[in-house]
């Protein structure tokens with residue numbers, strides 16, 4: 001049965017087969033990746049996470065699952081369901097894994113484990129060759145599949161540099177039941193009984209969020225959203241989350257504006273599995289003025305236009321598993337100032353392809369420096385784009401997954 005009108009080819013439909021990457025990565029690399037798929041072709045892989053909407057995991061799984069299917073690996077994507085109480089618990093797990101010192105109570109463990117049990121009951125995996133579970137929300141699923149015939153991998157996308165020990169010890173009981181844990185950076189390695197692998201995230205350069213735009217298209221998009229362009233734009237595009245430090249961004253912007261006039265645009269969304277976004281948004285809204293614009297529209301084209309037009313893109317996180325917003329902006333040749341943490345440090349070499357900052361004052365100084373020096377912005381931006389082309393495109397992520405899955409194929 002045909003599911004699409006005949007006139008639409010696979011690239012138009014967004015399937016993004018590997019050949020599309022060839023002009024960016026070269027024929028030899030594309031060929032090598034294609035050959036690696038031979039070892040895994042025909043396998044049936046299931047990814048499980050807790051949202052189809054919002055946040056970096058969705059951003060990765062959307063192109064990854066499509067590319068895997070395009071290259072011949074049957075790849076499915078399931079979502080667990082949960083109550084608001086469940087997502088409050090899992091957000092607490094997220095926060096404590098990123099270092100917050102809170103107790104995860106016995107009552108919270110009961111809610112968490114009960115909802116995951118219910119999801120396990122509905123998760124039928126017959127015929128599956130590998131299961132990839134993402135982040136803490138569905139982590140305990142494994143406890144309900146005693147008779148496992150396929151490898152189970154747990155991929156954690158969170159900044160695990162300083163997890164709260166008590167919470168990590170509790171979760172570790174589940175993690176050690178897996179065949180392997182996959183983290184975004186080697187520095188997130190933990191004391192575990194199982195194999196640990198490291199796969200850094202990547203972006204899809206052909207998505208609406210990252211594809212080329214003409215100056216005219218950028219102008220039109222900014223005008224539709226009433227973003228004034230009479231002064232240089234400074235922007236941060238992020239989920240409304242405390243670890244992204246939106247209040248620190250506003251403070252740095254205010255200090256910078258005392259020296260150079262500019263407009264700040266904070267564009268944000270909330271993920272459907274993140275209950276804290278509204279509270280953070282409220283705090284931001286209480287402290288804005290006419291030069292601080294806060295937008296909550298869900299529009300990948302606007303993300304694209306802002307990252308291309310802004311004189312400075314900030315990602316002033318205080319914890320960051322990886323930071324796809326940094327990659328996206330760097331791909332567009334933007335001058336990015338990032339918090340000196342987690343995955344941002346892996347992407348930005350300070351002074352080469354962006355700037356790293358440890359506090360509000362440093363961020364303010366870098367904003368001013370970049371606003372005053374267009375040549376510096378161009379040099380940094382060109383280097384940034386090259387970094388992403390070399391290291392952070394989906395073709396590389398696909399290759400990492402092929403390597404990992406091939407290790408589990410029977411000869």
Ligand code: UDP
Pocket residue numbers: 054055056057059209237238239267268269297298299300303322323324325326328
């Ligand atoms: N994003 C978006 N609209 C927004 C805010 C964020 O589309 O208003 C996207 C952003 O472009 C990126 C993803 O959400 O693709 C966030 O991924 P990241 O790794 O930066 O952070 P996470 O939310 O996973 O912590």
